Amino acid sequence: xKIGILALQGAxxxxxxxxxxxxxxxxxxxxxxxxxxxxxxxxxxGGESTVIGKLLHQLELFxxxxxxxxxxxxxxxxxxxxxxxxxxxxxxxxxxxxxMDMTVRRNAYGRQLGSFFTEQELGxxxxxxxxxxxxxxxxxxxGRAEALASVDGRxxxxxxxxxxxxxxxxxxxxxxxxxxxxxxxxRNR
Amino acid sequence: xxxxxxxxNRNLAQMLKGGVIMDVTTPEQAKIAEExxxxxxxxxxxxxADIRAAGGVSRMSDPKMIKGIQQAVxxxxxxxxxxGHFAEARILQAIEIDYIDxxxxxxxxxxxxxxxxxxxxxxxxxxxxxLGEALRRINEGASMIRTKGEPGTGDVVxxxxxxxxxxxxxRRLVSMSEDELFDAAKQLQVPYELVxxxxxxxxxxxxxxxxxxxxxxxxxxxMMHLGAEGVFVGSGxxxxxxxxxxxxxxxxxxxxxxxDKMLAELSEDLGEAMVGIxxxxxxxxxxxxxx
Numbered sequence: 001x002k003i004g005i006l007a008l009q010g011a012x013x014x015x016x017x018x019x020x021x022x023x024x025x026x027x028x029x030x031x032x033x034x035x036x037x038x039x040x041x042x043x044x045x046g047g048e049s050t051v052i053g054k055l056l057h058q059l060e061l062f063x064x065x066x067x068x069x070x071x072x073x074x075x076x077x078x079x080x081x082x083x084x085x086x087x088x089x090x091x092x093x094x095x096x097x098x099x100m101d102m103t104v105r106r107n108a109y110g111r112q113l114g115s116f117f118t119e120q121e122l123g124x125x126x127x128x129x130x131x132x133x134x135x136x137x138x139x140x141x142x143g144r145a146e147a148l149a150s151v152d153g154r155x156x157x158x159x160x161x162x163x164x165x166x167x168x169x170x171x172x173x174x175x176x177x178x179x180x181x182x183x184x185x186x187r188n189r
Numbered sequence: 190x191x192x193x194x195x196x197x198n199r200n201l202a203q204m205l206k207g208g209v210i211m212d213v214t215t216p217e218q219a220k221i222a223e224e225x226x227x228x229x230x231x232x233x234x235x236x237x238a239d240i241r242a243a244g245g246v247s248r249m250s251d252p253k254m255i256k257g258i259q260q261a262v263x264x265x266x267x268x269x270x271x272x273g274h275f276a277e278a279r280i281l282q283a284i285e286i287d288y289i290d291x292x293x294x295x296x297x298x299x300x301x302x303x304x305x306x307x308x309x310x311x312x313x314x315x316x317x318x319x320l321g322e323a324l325r326r327i328n329e330g331a332s333m334i335r336t337k338g339e340p341g342t343g344d345v346v347x348x349x350x351x352x353x354x355x356x357x358x359x360r361r362l363v364s365m366s367e368d369e370l371f372d373a374a375k376q377l378q379v380p381y382e383l384v385x386x387x388x389x390x391x392x393x394x395x396x397x398x399x400x401x402x403x404x405x406x407x408x409x410x411x412m413m414h415l416g417a418e419g420v421f422v423g424s425g426x427x428x429x430x431x432x433x434x435x436x437x438x439x440x441x442x443x444x445x446x447x448x449d450k451m452l453a454e455l456s457e458d459l460g461e462a463m464v465g466i467x468x469x470x471x472x473x474x475x476x477x478x479x480x
Contacts, residue, residue: 008444009207009228030445046204048228048264055226055444058437079204092263107263112287113310115197133200134265134287172200 001186004029004039006065008055010047010080014171018179019043032060041074041186044081046133046169049106052080053096062096069099074162074189076182082165083136090139100160101143104167108137108154122149122157122166125177130156130168137167162189198312198332201265201287202396205229205333205419209409209440210398212236212423214254216261222426225436229265229288231421232258237294237341238424238463241473247295249277252284259284267314272479273299275308282311288333289313291326293478294340294423303479306330316400318351318476320358320387324379327395334393336417337476338401341424343465345402345411347476352399352415362387401476404429404462406442406455413446430460 003019005012007028019026026043029035042065044052056062069075069085077085084096086104109115115133122128130151138155141147149157149166156167162185170178208228213219219230234250235243249270259266265287270277272291277298281289291304293316306313307330316337317323323334336355338348362373362384374384386394399412400421409420420443426436438455445451 007207009226011203011206013206014203031448031451047206048204048208050223050264051208051226051228051440055441058441059444111259111285112198112201112265112312113282113285115201117193117197131197131200133197133204169200172203 001025001041001183002027002039003041003043003186004035005043006045006052006081008047008059009051010045011169011171012043012045012047014169015043015045015078018171018176022176022179022183024183029061030059032064035061035064040189041076041182042068043182044075044077044084045171046079046081049080049083049096050094052084053094056096066097066099069097069163072162072189074182074186075164076179077163077165078169078171079133079135079167082138082167085163085165086138100158100163100165101145102141102158102165103139104136105139106136107134109135118151120149120151120156122178123159123181125181128170128177129173129175130170131172132156132168135167194310195307195330195332199395201312202314202333205265205398206396207444208419209436209443210267210419210421211426211436212421213258213427216257218427218432219258219261221433222436223262223264225433226440227264227436228419229267230258230262231267231269231290231423233269236424236427238343238428239341240294241341241471249274249280249295252280255281255286256284269295270304271295271298273297273302273304275304278304278309278313282309286311291315291331293337293475297478303329314398316476316479317355318480319354320362321377321379322480323355323393323397324377324383324387327393328379328383331395333396333398335398335400335421338399338403339471340401340475342402342467342471343404343425343428343463344467345404345408348399348401348403348412349415351476352412352417355397356416359387359391359393363391402465403439404465405459406438406452409439409442410446410452413443419443425463428463430462435459435462
């Protein structure tokens with residue numbers, strides 16, 4: 001199994017370390033030629049969604065990656081990655097891949113002073129650590145998307161088929177369960 | 190400040206990695222920077238080149254001006270306070286700044302003590318010329334480090350010197366035996382635990398950016414090759430002929446710093462770079478402020 005990690009900007013190394021600790025091979029996607037190889041899953045990391053979104057287009061990665069996701073390539077987006085996958089952003093006119101049936105809110109908890117840590121149940125993973133950094137949350141899911149976790153009544157993780165998205169950063173803690181959850185999606189594809 | 194706050198503040202710096210943080214003086218410039226792909230902006234009244242040219246005492250920017258920039262963009266907004274000026278820092282915290290740069294570019298307010306950054310909820314980035322400075326700032330609570338470079342000159346030589354120095358000292362610590370680390374801690378004037386961290390991990394415990402004199406995509410790529418995790422660009426963008434194009438080129442250069450062909454394309458037709466001053470032509474070395 002090989003996982004491509006979008007490495008345009010943000011916390012991509014942290015995801016690679018998580019996968020390594022699970023014995024899963026990964027590689028960085030920085031430009032078009034990086035995705036000419038075979039791979040089984042895609043991770044879109046945290047960072048600034050405006051930067052990642054812009055570079056996706058400029059480096060001509062946007063269309064091929066969207067095609068892969070639409071064809072069922074398992075994808076895991078954290079924070080900015082969740083924003084990339086959302087069909088609608090309530091406080092921003094941009095739409096990126098837009099492949100998940102959900103509306104999200106950017107910087108929903110305010111500035112850095114609003115960043116926080118908590119622990120909460122996530123689907124079959126049990127109670128997992130959740131680090132929110134200038135994070136978004138999911139205002140609503142519809143269609144095929146289903147909510148996986150909530151914090152204070154707000155949805156913070158969702159799944160739609162092979163797509164998994166979290167508003168928090170599982171790559172920042174040592175707990176590998178959310179990554180294992182994704183690896184299982186990739187395995188069972 | 191509890192541990193989780195300092196952890197969250199280090200985490201924000203992790204999200205900035207692989208990105209470019211740009212100096213801006215107006216909401217319009219901030220929008221250009223965001224549009225060009227900046228991962229954060231530094232709001233200040235005058236960019237370092239103009240601070241250098243104007244001379245005199247340079248202070249924290251007008252909070253109203255910073256708020257204008259906060260309203261203009263959705264990316265993190267940073268602002269500078271003077272070294273040791275914790276009252277300026279508290280004002281910046283009160284307007285919910287995302288990151289405070291305790292910066293040698295402004296006139297130092299305290300020639301002995303830096304701010305006790307552990308007392309704050311907002312994160313701080315501090316400049317460092319070498320490993321000792323970096324670890325002292327981290328010990329005081331900095332959640333992110335940058336080289337000091339020589340702001341406002343458009344001359345990358347000092348940023349290179351600081352980054353090389355830091356990396357060399359890190360490699361030296363890594364190669365030491367554990368009993369030698371006690372003396373290293375003494376020499377660096379930092380706690381043993383921080384020295385031990387560097388010894389075991391081969392890196393600083395916080396994110397480390399390059400700053401000072403970056404003016405071209407090639408400058409940015411050079412700093413990334415030398416071990417920077419991202420780049421601050423100050424005067425280099427808005428002192429150049431075509432800020433939007435140059436800013437976008439530097440952003441792409443940081444992401445693909447190992448692709449020489451792409452760097453060649455990015456370096457084409459950027460218009461006039463900032464003129465710059467050589468380090469031996471300047472009288473005031475800002476990097477010597479606050480050690």
